Amino acid sequence: MSDPWAGILDSDEVILWQGRPNASLDIGxxxxxxxxxxxxxxxxxxxxxxxxxxxxxxxxxxxxxxxxxxxxxxxxxxxxxxWRRRYSWYTLTDRRAFIATDLPLQGRKLSFYPITEDSDLKIEDGVPPSVIFKTEYRPRKKGSYPVPIGFERIAEAREVYRLMRQVQRDAQTSDAG
Structure with a gap:
């Protein structure tokens, strides 16, 4: 049986957590x-x-x-x-956060985001909460607007946040050493 992560993860990269978002309606x-x-x-x-x-x-x-x-x-x-969350999967390794989607008509997409000592980690309250680890700025006619990137609406948000903070600490000690 072949490893689905072969060719994606570095040879010594370790998966710390995998999960899926809550896909229920969240209307604000x-x-x-x-x-x-x-x-x-x-x-x-x-x-x-x-x-x-x-x-x-x-x-x-x-x-x-x-x-x-x-x-x-x-x-x-x-x-x-x-709808987007229904077709999304999340993975956290000891170096990166992965967001995979397989949307009908759009196909499969795998995005990854390094977790570094400079990553701005935060928990967004909600039921369930989300862990945000990056903000991308998307252009519009006049300027740009921020789009938070993270693991949306996951039950294990506090534990995932703790793991990400540990990844940050490990990155700091490896850079210092």
């Missing part, structure tokens, strides 16, 4: 903002289509794309995070 205020915006967008498109239909012809069908986009924004703001 930001989700509702996206949902309401999407519904308003879809509602405007629906009104436009009804008015265009009264003029006759098939011109009203051009509103279908806007209606679909509005519904997509509304539904994805409520369900996307839960």
């Amino acid at each position: 205020p930001a989700n509702w903002v996206g949902f309401v915006f999407g519904l308003c967008f879809a509602g405007f498109a629906m009104v436009w289509m009804l008015l265009a239909k009264q003029a006759g012809g098939l011109f009203w069908t051009f509103g279908l794309i806007h209606f679909s986009v509005g519904l997509s924004v509304a539904l994805s703001s409520l369900f996307w995070a839960s």
Whole structure:
């Protein structure tokens, strides 16, 4: 039987923890903002289509794309995070944190993040909590916005956080020695 981590882990790298996020719905205020915006967008498109239909012809069908986009924004703001977590797996080694996803239509993706003495570790409260170990900045029209990266909604968050702190301490002593 072949090792699924062969070629991914360093020869002396050790897996400390593996787990999966809780995939239940977690709907907060930001989700509702996206949902309401999407519904308003879809509602405007629906009104436009009804008015265009009264003029006759098939011109009203051009509103279908806007209606679909509005519904997509509304539904994805409520369900996307839960859907993504359902197809995610987490692994912590004595050097790195791995996030694997296998999303339908997008395929498999494996991302890894070194845990160093400079990693900004924190626990985000929630039920269950999350362990954040990196912040990426994604561009937008004017500037960028922070996106926290970590093991989202895991029951063992406190233990994983403790393990990550130990990895940091080990990195400090190996750098000092």
